[in-house]
Amino acid sequence: MRRTVAILLLIIAGLGISLSLTSIPFGVPKTKVGRHYINEGVKETGATNIVTSVVVNYRGFDTLGEVTVLFIAAIGLGAVLTASGKEKERKIEPASLILGTGCRFLFPLILVFGTYVFIHGHLTPGGGFQGGAIIASGFLLIYLGCRERRISRVASNLAESLGGLTFVVIGLLGLVFGGHFLSNFLPRGTANALFSAGIIPIIYIAVGFKVGSELAGIIDNLIEES
């Protein structure tokens, strides 16, 4: 009985959604603001990656909120897991030779790739979040392959705090020099150069450090407890 009612409700909801969506044309530019980002974005921000110019420049404040959400999630996880945890000595089973060697070989490459992704966030696809996630997956590999190694909690916390602090300080400097929070007060330079787009690369490097150390810290907390 309950199952038939649920299926009926699902069908009605699906019909409603599909009927309301079919009247909206797909892939046709509708908004003026999207057109403006595409046409004027490179000129106004200096970043050739339009996604980055939207994420860090036009909607930079939203990105700060996003970073804060991740920060609060990481803090909450750490608080829950370490509140009950007591230091226990556990036997570390060494990983197999293939996994260990592969991890030693791949980890530096993954680290360099992640750094490349967030440093070139204003030129090529990618950015702070993607680069940070790639770096965190490199640390995950270390936890799987080289069991005896651990990242230093102090260094990870320092990178995380400095990243967040840089973001906010850059925003406040924009308030001082440019008139509003996170305004692009540095020279934009020539598009397509590494040192261009004003504050965008600085913010993305800060976000990359922050996201990478936060996600690595989450994995570290979870593995430590298990």
Place this chain on the structure above:
Amino acid sequence: MIFIVSFLVVLMLVGAVAASIFRDLISAVISATLVSLVAAILFYLLAAPDVAMAEAAIGAALTAAIFIIAIRRTKRYEE
């Protein structure tokens, strides 16, 4: 092109259904990872490489790792 995309979408649907059917939770997590991976490829084909990178790194790698660590602490098989 359309065949590749249809194959990927069917693969994604199979992965999603399998993730909800499997009693072995590790297999379910791996099917859910397959969904994320195919979604990343589809994002790339739809000319959204930024989202594809985030989906591949977070959806496919880190989420699966966190789920597997959690399953190791609890029970592997669903009743």
